Amino acid sequence: MKKILLDCDPGMDDSMAIVLAAKSPDINLLGITAVSGNYPVDVTSANARKVLEMIGCTGIPVARGMAKPMVRNPPPDPFTHGTDGQAENFLPEPEMPLSSLHGVDLIIETVKNNPGQVTIVATGPMSNIAMAFAKAPEIIPLIPEIIAISGSFGLNDYAFINATGDTPQSEWNVYVDPEAAEMVYTSGVPLTALGLDVATHFDVNFSPEDIEWFRSSPRKEARFLARAIDFVGNRGFDAYCTIIDCMAVGYAIDPTLVETMKGRVGIETKDGLTLGMTVLDRRHHHVWTQLPEISIGKKADHGRFLELVSSLVLA
Numbered sequence: 001m002k003k004i005l006l007d008c009d010p011g012m013d014d015s016m017a018i019v020l021a022a023k024s025p026d027i028n029l030l031g032i033t034a035v036s037g038n039y040p041v042d043v044t045s046a047n048a049r050k051v052l053e054m055i056g057c058t059g060i061p062v063a064r065g066m067a068k069p070m071v072r073n074p075p076p077d078p079f080t081h082g083t084d085g086q087a088e089n090f091l092p093e094p095e096m097p098l099s100s101l102h103g104v105d106l107i108i109e110t111v112k113n114n115p116g117q118v119t120i121v122a123t124g125p126m127s128n129i130a131m132a133f134a135k136a137p138e139i140i141p142l143i144p145e146i147i148a149i150s151g152s153f154g155l156n157d158y159a160f161i162n163a164t165g166d167t168p169q170s171e172w173n174v175y176v177d178p179e180a181a182e183m184v185y186t187s188g189v190p191l192t193a194l195g196l197d198v199a200t201h202f203d204v205n206f207s208p209e210d211i212e213w214f215r216s217s218p219r220k221e222a223r224f225l226a227r228a229i230d231f232v233g234n235r236g237f238d239a240y241c242t243i244i245d246c247m248a249v250g251y252a253i254d255p256t257l258v259e260t261m262k263g264r265v266g267i268e269t270k271d272g273l274t275l276g277m278t279v280l281d282r283r284h285h286h287v288w289t290q291l292p293e294i295s296i297g298k299k300a301d302h303g304r305f306l307e308l309v310s311s312l313v314l315a
């Protein structure tokens with residue numbers, strides 16, 4: 001079983017990512033750290049616990065992390081996840097307590113207690129992870145991999161999908177805290193960035209039959225997903241919006257789901273039209289070797305990914 005720490009900003013799709021990570025027999029979910037992103041951290045840290053209570057996994061620690069990006073103020077999320085941040089599922093207020101550790105310290109402690117073993121899955125802005133690296137740089141060589149929903153790399157038809165409504169060239173998680181993303185990208189920890197251009201898709205989606213299975217399932221998490229699909233559908237969005245972040249967990253479970261390539265990537269940290277853009281150096285010559293080399297999601301098997309999500313949600 002792969003040891004995972006999930007750093008997230010739930011968010012309906014982060015909520016579904018928690019469901020997958022907690023239910024997968026291939027994952028040992030050691031902890032969840034919440035960060036400000038889709039909503040302020042008080043909401044995201046409550047939402048993470050609401051999800052764990054929904055699926056009866058209250059033994060997994062949830063820590064409240066950074067309330068703000070590293071140097072900026074949090075921007076409002078233009079892509080609504082509803083008044084509760086969970087597609088208006090209105091789950092009960094959580095009873096399980098927060099971890100006594102700050103999110104940054106839960107990351108540091110979890111990595112130190114499991115040296116070389118903890119994959120960090122990041123589905124929100126990278127403020128917690130960057131701050132953990134700043135506070136305890138000794139953990140950096142102890143992390144085998146970070147898998148992140150991060151950026152957009154223009155590697156397929158959906159090159160720069162603006163699914164989260166930030167700048168024309170940026171993806172939400174990097175846009176919110178570009179300085180944190182830059183710290184993580186340049187940290188030396190092996191990073192796999194799954195951009196919006198692979199984590200979103202229009203032509204492969206849940207079928208009406210799938211959605212009916214979710215709606216009529218005895219599993220609360222399946223009915224949560226059905227309501228989220230209805231919620232985004234009523235606002236003109238496709239069902240995939242409810243599971244964008246799930247692709248990072250899916251890749252952690254089964255790396256054959258996404259074909260990756262190596263590339264050198266820089267992050268735009270200047271304000272303006274391209275703030276938060278992940279710039280892939282595509283040149284064959286004169287490539288900027290000063291940019292960090294990371295793994296980038298190139299092509300996903302969306303059919304198999306949807307099957308994985310469905311099977312775990314209904315299990």
Ligand code: BDR
Pocket residue numbers: 009011012013014038079123124149164171172173196244245
């Ligand atoms: C990100 O947008 C947010 O709404 C999702 O939670 C996801 O992490 C993708 O850009």
Ligand code: CA
Pocket residue numbers: 008009010011013014037038123124245
């Ligand atoms: Ca997210």
